[in-house]
Amino acid sequence: MASLRNIPPRALDAFDLAILRIVQKDNKTPQRVIAEAVNLSPAAVQRRITALERSGVIARNVAVVEPEALSLAITALVEVSLRDERAATVDAAKALFRATPEVQQCYYVTGGISFVMVIICRDMRSYEALTRRLFAENDLVAYYRTNVALDRVKADTALVVD
The missing domain is CATH 1.10.10.10 (Winged helix-like DNA-binding domain superfamily/Winged helix DNA-binding domain)
Structure with a gap:
């Protein structure tokens, strides 16, 4: 993008x-x-x-696919805190998260945590394996917290155009 x-x-x-x-x-x-x-x-x-x-105003032209159509049942909202906020640590984390297809959205944020992301996986077993690799066994990560979505109430890509 x-x-x-x-x-x-x-x-x-x-x-x-x-x-x-x-x-x-x-x-x-x-x-x-x-x-x-x-x-x-x-x-x-x-x-x-x-x-x-x-000019980049239109960044991409894509098809929006329903996760259920691909048997992707788990949507997790994850907060991640890094061990430190040095540029090298943050850049390495950003590169890892960008390269992970299950990470649908990732935001570097302020306020006590480092990243907030949306992760979509097939099931809890695949989510557990992903969290081990991305967070639990990653020396860059101090801790992470997961909220699993019960229902997708709204998922839109359109921005407000005034």
Whole structure:
């Protein structure tokens, strides 16, 4: 995923914002439909979408897959505290968490813990094996705490576009 920290600012106008509202909900919306909705030509919509992609405003185009369809039954919300907050320790932890496919989201945070993450696994046995490798047997980690989700009430990818 592109990080906006490395992307020069691009001014977004009302047309760009209107296009973003539509493609966040369904990026397969035909450009002629988007064009009608935002009062632009399909060619202008195409140019704007391309510019939004190139500038990193649109970071990726992906399919959102239901975990249950792949028999992924466990969603865990995990708080991790590192042994120390030295740059090398934090960077090593970030690299490990980025490289772990079961880690769906990971945030480096303030306030007594180091990371908050969302992990999705097939079952408790696979979650236990993952936690041993990532946390329990990892010298970088001081402790971790897991909350297992009982129900996914909302999981959205769309941002509020004003």
